Amino acid sequence: MGRRREFLDGDTADVARRLLGSTLVSTVDGSETRGVIVETEAYLGLADPASHAHVSKGRTPRNDAMFAARGTLYVYVSYGIHHCINVVTGEEGVPAAVLIRALDPVAGREVMAARRKRDTDLCSGPGRLAQALGITMRHNYHDLARPPVRLIPGTPVEESKTGASGRIGVSRAADWPLRFFVKGHPAVKPPRW
DNA sequence: GGTCGGATCATCT
DNA sequence: GATGATCCGACCG
Numbered sequence: 133m134g135r136r137r138e139f140l141d142g143d144t145a146d147v148a149r150r151l152l153g154s155t156l157v158s159t160v161d162g163s164e165t166r167g168v169i170v171e172t173e174a175y176l177g178l179a180d181p182a183s184h185a186h187v188s189k190g191r192t193p194r195n196d197a198m199f200a201a202r203g204t205l206y207v208y209v210s211y212g213i214h215h216c217i218n219v220v221t222g223e224e225g226v227p228a229a230v231l232i233r234a235l236d237p238v239a240g241r242e243v244m245a246a247r248r249k250r251d252t253d254l255c256s257g258p259g260r261l262a263q264a265l266g267i268t269m270r271h272n273y274h275d276l277a278r279p280p281v282r283l284i285p286g287t288p289v290e291e292s293k294t295g296a297s298g299r300i301g302v303s304r305a306a307d308w309p310l311r312f313f314v315k316g317h318p319a320v321k322p323p324r325w
Numbered sequence: 326g327g328t329c330g331g332a333t334c335a336t337c338t
Numbered sequence: 339g340a341t342g343a344t345c346c347g348a349c350c351g
Contacts, residue, residue, distance in 0.1 A: 182343070210345095212334035257345070
């Protein structure tokens with residue numbers, strides 16, 4: 133992914149929208165799984181009250197990967213059970229990231245179903261897609277330019293086919309329009325507004 | 326179809 | 339002791 137640097141450069145909200153249409157490929161445990169990104173959320177870092185790296189928290193072991201170089205994978209555990217994955221978008225030392233919330237599963241569906249122990253809702257939610265791709269905390273700090281988890285930039289989804297809304301499940305800055313999604317895609321649940 | 330509560334833990338109060 | 343960038347099974351209509 134040689135174009136990674138330029139593709140992820142710029143305002144994090146713009147990057148979050150631009151990532152719609154790009155592909156995540158995992159070869160974790162030797163099986164390829166692949167999905168096209170259809171829902172994202174931007175987390176702006178220091179100035180964003182909903183971000184794990186908001187100034188009020190400082191740099192901690194948990195959020196440390198958000199301070200890494202652009203194109204790094206930031207993984208955290210949600211509700212003690214689920215893993216959520218983010219693409220780091222800031223300069224090194226400046227935290228910012230895009231949460232991947234949903235994928236259109238395009239390859240390795242059987243492997244995903246085996247990992248998920250069900251054959252529906254394979255990648256429609258941040259915890260679900262991390263499980264489907266086999267991503268866990270051991271992939272925190274991983275460079276998305278190389279296996280076993282790669283980000284392949286794609287042609288961004290036409291803007292008229294995308295929507296924006298408030299982020300899901302956040303209590304602070306809930307009205308900031310930083311969630312982006314492909315309108316009408318089955319893996320994307322309809323927004324509150 | 327929709328709603329409710331449990332699982333489980335790093336971080337914060 | 340409470341909270342949260344979540345998901346799932348149980349239960350109710």
